[in-house]
Amino acid sequence: xxxxxxxxxxxxxxxxxxxxxxxxxxxxxxxxxxxxxxxxxxxxxxxxxxxxxxxxxxxxxxxxxxxxxxxxxxxxxxxxxxxxxxxxxxxxxxxxxxxxxxxxxxxxxxxxxxxxxxxxxxxxxxxxxxxxxxxxxxxxxxxxxxxxxxxxxxxxxxxxxxxxxxxxxxxxxxxxxxxxxxxxxxxxxxxxxxxxxxxxxxxxxxxxxxxxxxxxxxxxxxxxxxxxxxxxxxxxxxxxxxxxxxxxxxxxxxxxxxxxxxxxxxxxx
Amino acid sequence: xxxxxxxxxxxxxxxxxxxxxxxxxxxxxxxxxxxxxxxxxxxxxxxxxxxxxxxxxxxxxxxxxxxxxxxxxxxxxxxxxxxxxxxxxxxxxxxxxxxxxxxxxxxxxxxxxxxxxxxxxxxxxxxxxxxxxxxxxxxxxxxxxxxxxxxxxxxxxxxxxxxxxxxxxxxxxxxxxxxxxxxxxxxxxxxxxxxxxxxxxxxxxxxxxxxxxxxxxxxxxxxxxxxxxxxxxxxxxxxxxxxxxxxxxxxxxxxxxxxxxxxxxxxxxx
Amino acid sequence: xxxxxxxxxxxxxxxxxxxxxxxxxxxxxxxxxxxxxxxxxxxxxxxxxxxxxxxxxxxxxxxxxxxxxxxxxxxxxxxxxxxxxxxxxxxxxxxxxxxxxxxxxxxxxxxxxxxxxxxxxxxxxxxxxxxxxxxxxxxxxxxxxxxxxxxxxxxxxxxxxxxxxxxxxxxxxxxxxxxxxxxxxxxxxxxxxxxxxxxxxxxxxxxxxxxxxxxxxxxxxxxxxxxxxxxxxxxxxxxxxxxxxxxxxxxxxxxxxxxxxxxxxxxxxxxxx
Numbered sequence: 001x002x003x004x005x006x007x008x009x010x011x012x013x014x015x016x017x018x019x020x021x022x023x024x025x026x027x028x029x030x031x032x033x034x035x036x037x038x039x040x041x042x043x044x045x046x047x048x049x050x051x052x053x054x055x056x057x058x059x060x061x062x063x064x065x066x067x068x069x070x071x072x073x074x075x076x077x078x079x080x081x082x083x084x085x086x087x088x089x090x091x092x093x094x095x096x097x098x099x100x101x102x103x104x105x106x107x108x109x110x111x112x113x114x115x116x117x118x119x120x121x122x123x124x125x126x127x128x129x130x131x132x133x134x135x136x137x138x139x140x141x142x143x144x145x146x147x148x149x150x151x152x153x154x155x156x157x158x159x160x161x162x163x164x165x166x167x168x169x170x171x172x173x174x175x176x177x178x179x180x181x182x183x184x185x186x187x188x189x190x191x192x193x194x195x196x197x198x199x200x201x202x203x204x205x206x207x208x209x210x211x212x213x214x215x216x217x218x219x220x221x222x223x224x225x226x227x228x229x230x231x232x233x234x235x236x237x238x239x240x241x242x243x244x245x246x247x248x249x250x251x252x253x254x255x256x257x258x259x260x261x262x263x264x265x266x267x268x269x
Numbered sequence: 270x271x272x273x274x275x276x277x278x279x280x281x282x283x284x285x286x287x288x289x290x291x292x293x294x295x296x297x298x299x300x301x302x303x304x305x306x307x308x309x310x311x312x313x314x315x316x317x318x319x320x321x322x323x324x325x326x327x328x329x330x331x332x333x334x335x336x337x338x339x340x341x342x343x344x345x346x347x348x349x350x351x352x353x354x355x356x357x358x359x360x361x362x363x364x365x366x367x368x369x370x371x372x373x374x375x376x377x378x379x380x381x382x383x384x385x386x387x388x389x390x391x392x393x394x395x396x397x398x399x400x401x402x403x404x405x406x407x408x409x410x411x412x413x414x415x416x417x418x419x420x421x422x423x424x425x426x427x428x429x430x431x432x433x434x435x436x437x438x439x440x441x442x443x444x445x446x447x448x449x450x451x452x453x454x455x456x457x458x459x460x461x462x463x464x465x466x467x468x469x470x471x472x473x474x475x476x477x478x479x480x481x482x483x484x485x486x487x488x489x490x491x492x493x494x495x496x497x498x499x500x501x502x503x504x505x506x507x508x509x510x511x512x513x514x515x516x517x518x519x520x521x522x523x524x525x526x527x528x529x530x531x532x533x534x535x536x537x538x539x
Numbered sequence: 540x541x542x543x544x545x546x547x548x549x550x551x552x553x554x555x556x557x558x559x560x561x562x563x564x565x566x567x568x569x570x571x572x573x574x575x576x577x578x579x580x581x582x583x584x585x586x587x588x589x590x591x592x593x594x595x596x597x598x599x600x601x602x603x604x605x606x607x608x609x610x611x612x613x614x615x616x617x618x619x620x621x622x623x624x625x626x627x628x629x630x631x632x633x634x635x636x637x638x639x640x641x642x643x644x645x646x647x648x649x650x651x652x653x654x655x656x657x658x659x660x661x662x663x664x665x666x667x668x669x670x671x672x673x674x675x676x677x678x679x680x681x682x683x684x685x686x687x688x689x690x691x692x693x694x695x696x697x698x699x700x701x702x703x704x705x706x707x708x709x710x711x712x713x714x715x716x717x718x719x720x721x722x723x724x725x726x727x728x729x730x731x732x733x734x735x736x737x738x739x740x741x742x743x744x745x746x747x748x749x750x751x752x753x754x755x756x757x758x759x760x761x762x763x764x765x766x767x768x769x770x771x772x773x774x775x776x777x778x779x780x781x782x783x784x785x786x787x788x789x790x791x792x793x794x795x796x797x798x799x800x801x802x803x804x805x806x807x808x809x810x811x812x
Contacts, residue, residue, distance in 0.1 A: 008666035010659035012636055015679045038353040044415040052410035059409060081313070084306035091303050126524045127517070130400060130488045134505065139325045141318035144310045218398045222491065225313065231401065235408050243405075247397060254396035446590055447628035447694075451701055452617035452645025460653050461641050465632040 059240045066248055067241035071230065075246055078227035079253070081144050082216040085226055089148045089216075090209045093155025100156055101163030102189070108167060117160070124157030133219035147224030151212045158211070162204055163197065170196045199268045206261030213257060217250055329510065336518060337511035344500060344519055350414050351496035351523065354489065355482035358421025363475055366426050370433035377437055377463065387430070394427030399485045403494035414495035421482050421489070428481075429474050436470035437463065472538045480531040487520045497523075540566045540737055541587070541705055546596035548582050548761075556582040558761040559596065564737050566704070569728055571752030571769075572741045575781050579761040580741040584707045587739070588620045589613060600705070618645035621698030623727070625710035627690040629682040635693050636678045639665045642700035661700070668696040672726065688719035692726065699730060706731065706738040713743060720744070724751045745777065 018024045068075070103109045103117035124132075132153050136146035170193065178192035220228020227246060234243040272279050284292065371377045373387035403420035410416055445462035453461065490498020497516060504512040541564045548557040556579040564570055572580050585591035587598050589605060598605040605616050621642070629638045643661045644652055651657065657665075669675050672692035682690060691711060698706060708727060712720035724740075728751050731738050742748050748755055749769040757765030757780035765776050774786040 008663040008670070010663045012640075012655075012657075012662045012665070012678070014634060014637065014655050034356075038357060041349065042353060042357075042414050042418070045411060045413060048411040049415065056409045059405065081309070084309045087302060088306045088310055126484070126521050128484055128488045130491060131501070131517075131520075134491075138329065138505075139322040141315050143313050143315070145314040145319060148310055214396060214398050218400045221400060221404065228401075232404070235404055238408070247401075251393050251396040255392055258392070441631075443624060443626060443628040444630050447622065447624055447697075448630065448641055448644065450588055450590060450617060450620070450622040450707075451642050451697070452614040453641070454614060454644075454649065456649045457644045457652055460649070461630060461633070461637075461644060465630050468632065 059244070062240035062244040063248070065241075066244035067239075068245045071234065071239070071242045071245075074230050074233075075227070075242075075249065078220070078230035078246075079249060082213065082220070082226035082228075083253075085144045085147050085151065085219075086209060086213045086216050089151035090155060090205065090212050092148070093152040093212075094159055094205055094208070096152065097156045097159035097163060101160040101167070104160055104164035105167035106164075107172070108193075117164075121157055121161045121164070124153045125161060126157075129154045129215040130218055130222055133224040134222050137223040142223045142225070144225030147216060147219040147226055150219055150224060151215060154215065155208055155212060159204065159208060163201060166197045166200055167193060202268050203261065203265045206257070206264055210254060210257045210261060214250070214254060332510040333514035335511065336515035337509075338515065340512045340515050341519075344497065344516065347490070347497040347500050348519065348523060350417075351486050351498075352483065354414060354417040354421055354486040354494075354496050355479060355527075357418045358486070359425055359475065359479045359482050361418065361422035362425030362429050362478065363471075365422070366429035366433055367471075369426065369430040370437060371459075373430060374434040374437035376440075376442070377459070387434075391427040391430050391434075394423055394425075395431065396427075397424065399424035399482075400488060400492060403489045404492045407493045412493035412495070417486060417489040417494035417496055420494055421486055424485070425478050425482060429478055432474045432477075433467065433471060436467045436474075440466040469538060473535055476531045476534045476538075480527050483527040484524055487523065540564060540601060541739075542597075542599040543583075543587070544597040544599070546583070546586055546598065547594045548579070548586055548591060549594045556761050557586065557593075560758075560761070560763060562756065562763065562766075564705075564739065566737055567731070567735045569731050569738045569740065569751065569753045570756060571748035571754070572739055572756050572758060573743075573745055573748045573780065574758035576743075578758040580758055581709055582761075583758065584622075584709050584739060584741050587705075587707055588617050588622060590622075614645055618701050619703055620705045620707055621701045621703035623691070623694050623698050623706065623708040623711050625713045627687070627694045627714075629685075629690055629693055629697075631681070631683040633682060634678070635669070635674065635680050635682055635685070636665060638682050638693050639669060639696045639700055642697040645701065665696070665700055668699055669693075671730075672696050687715050688723060691715065691719075691723050695723075695727060695730070699734075704736060706736055706740075708738055708740040708742075710741055710743060712747060720747060721750075727751075745772065 016024060018027070100117045100120055103113045104121055106114060109117065129150050133147060133150035136149040140146045140149065174196065175188070175192040178188055183191060216226045217228045217231065220226040220230070221232050223229070227250065231243060231246050234240075234246060272281050274280075282289075369387050369390060372379065372383050373391060375384065378384040378387070399420050402423045403416060406416040406420050406423075410419075440463060444466065445458060448458050448462035486496050486498075488498045488501075490496045490500065491502045493499070497520065501513065501516045501520075504510075504516060541562075543560055543562040546557050546560040547555070549555045560583060572583065574580050582591055586593040587605065589598075593606050596606065600616060600619060603612075603616065605613070608616065630641065633641070637655065640655070640657050640661065641652075643657055643665075646661070647657060666675065666678070669678055672695055674689060674692055674696070677685065677689065677693075682693065685693065694711075706727070711723055711727065715723060724747055727738065727740065730736070740748075740752065742752075749772060752769055755765065755767060755769050755772060756763055757776065759780050764779050765772070777786040778784070
């Protein structure tokens with residue numbers, strides 16, 4: 001066999017991901033040019049950065065140990081406000097998302113309703129929580145109410161979109177079977193749609209609670225109440241050890257929330 | 270047991286009595302928490318301002334139109350900066366997230382201690398919003414695009430590493446076993462058995478996070494970390510509402526385009 | 540060539556999968572390992588190349604105890620043992636060629652393998668093997684585009700390019716249809732004869748085991764309960780291995796089919812190529 005067999009190729013190259021050589025080279029070149037331009041136009045004040053390094057070191061060392069004591073009262077106040085804001089914004093946001101989400105599902109809603117609800121989702125998703133908060137503060141004054149509004153609106157954008165997508169991806173045969181029994185629209189939603197999307201939605205609402213808590217730290221920076229204001233003050237006064245304490249508290253609460261949501265998700269399924 | 274005997278008759282109920290009570294109690298606690306938090310928030314609110322918000326909003330909307338289109342020429346550079354912050358930040362995050370994810374995945378982690386360190390890095394990075402990272406970095410290394418890039422990078426490490434290590438934990442173990450059986454070394458097992466399996470997930474994560482980062486980098490300027498947020502905050506502070514509306518439109522457009530691009534790329538990968 | 544001495548495997552859960560197995564396989568022998576699910580067949584095979592760490596006992600490959608060597612030496616020994624898997628275990632997102640070449644990983648350094656720069660002799664050998672299993676034209680396809688039978692042939696090529704002395708074959712036909720199963724088994728046996736390889740084929744199907752094995756070992760609850768020629772598998776023996784059942788039909792069928800097989804073997808083989 002070996003003598004008669006044809007000579008086999010002695011080299012082999014993996015076929016490239018993009019078959020056209022020109023497109024491939026073009027993409028590489030484009031990426032290289034972009035990187036060069038991006039790095040070239042980025043103004044970095046290296047002396048300022050170098051000056052900052054000892055301050056960075058000071059900031060890191062502020063974590064060992066962080067100072068929980070000096071500003072303890074305002075930390076507790078800020079955290080609690082953040083938590084209440086998070087809870088109420090999540091609940092209100094989800095309550096609002098249910099009708100919007102049902103309306104934004106192509107297989108449930110008539111066209112005009114669908115477009116309207118998709119519009120709401122698109123607008124509330126585009127703008128980051130902070131921008132929403134800036135406007136809420138302008139309109140409703142400083143304080144947690146503005147933060148609550150901003151977070152609720154952001155929650156609607158997030159939750160209604162996922163709810164709608166989930167409904168669109170559900171198993172249509174189950175929905176048909178319930179419809180075939182002669183159920184009314186609300187019965188149909190309750191028996192055919194709700195059981196299919198519920199477990200995921202519970203998981204997602206925990207996830208959103210988690211996001212809202214993290215965002216609640218940010219809305220404070222623009223005056224929307226919560227721990228963010230305390231944090232901003234600490235940074236402005238270069239009180240790095242208090243800032244470190246606040247950050248650790250935030251990290252701790254997020255860890256707890258993550259653990260809780262994992263637990264809840266296992267329990268639901 | 271949902272079927273209960275009652276007066277010699279079998280009655281079907283959805284839940285047994287203790288279950289029913291348990292649910293009722295859970296709802297009660299839930300509602301109590303919500304009502305209490307509403308109470309607190311409402312106490313801290315000046316309702317006069319809230320009542321006035323409608324007129325305020327109408328007033329603001331009136332002053333926002335028409336957008337000051339001529340301001341656009343001053344926005345091109347900030348838009349470019351914003352995109353760069355998102356892209357470079359994502360690149361940094363991906364490079365760092367890759368090894369962290371391997372340390373954090375239970376099936377590839379070299380040691381339990383390494384694993385918990387990696388998990389802690391992930392949760393810290395994720396817990397802290399990019400705006401707060403930016404706030405810190407501006408305080409440390411000074412304002413500018415550079416601080417924004419690092420802030421986005423630091424925030425994204427946790428996100429990318431988390432999704433990536435979940436992907437690593439879900440790989441097909443027999444493929445790795447097969448590579449092991451050929452006598453491959455540890456790094457070769459990684460390169461042949463694991464990396465090909467997670468590559469699609471990696472690409473998906475990269476594009477997904479880039480899309481989010483575009484959105485986030487539009488606001489970093491509020492704390493001085495570069496990008497279009499700088500113009501936004503100075504326009505708001507100087508009450509130049511026609512500029513504000515233009516900037517909002519620009520942000521809307523940028524986000525829409527980035528979403529379109531990422532959807533296209535994701536579609537091409539999968 | 541391969542000798543197992545008192546091989547014991549106890550899992551952390553306390554299940555004793557192997558209870559002191561002794562087995563010796565000479566060069567070039569094709570051994571079919573049969574037994575019910577959970578008898579320890581897979582564990583036995585995996586203990587030989589230490590994909591599963593044996594708890595006690597020794598595995599001698601040419602008088603080197605595989606169970607006692609360090610990591611580096613283990614890798615060198617693994618090169619001598621090709622393994623073929625139940626669900627093919629190809630790296631699905633790599634091309635067929637990369638999968639075959641991955642059999643050479645034990646021989647080349649990391650960077651060479653990373654940049655896919657395998658030595659020319661390895662590449663030529665990979666093409667030769669692909670041609671031998673009839674998949675030359677598929678070299679640049681991705682492994683997940685192949686059918687079950689084709690994937691298993693790639694798996695076989697991957698094992699053979701290691702240039703092994705021993706093949707460890709774990710349920711090669713479990714996810715294949717009956718016809719493809721036979722083609723694959725025949726291919727494995729032919730290749731073993733061609734290259735004088737010993738093989739341990741762990742197989743569910745008694746008929747296939749009798750048809751292709753030169754020697755049959757029956758495993759039950761981690762112990763060898765039968766070791767002998769294929770025609771020694773009587774109804775009683777099968778009952779000891781698998782438990783009470785009407786075995787006459789199975790045995791008769793095998794004998795009939797074997798006659799048939801001799802006449803159709805050439806035709807099937809032709810189609811196989």
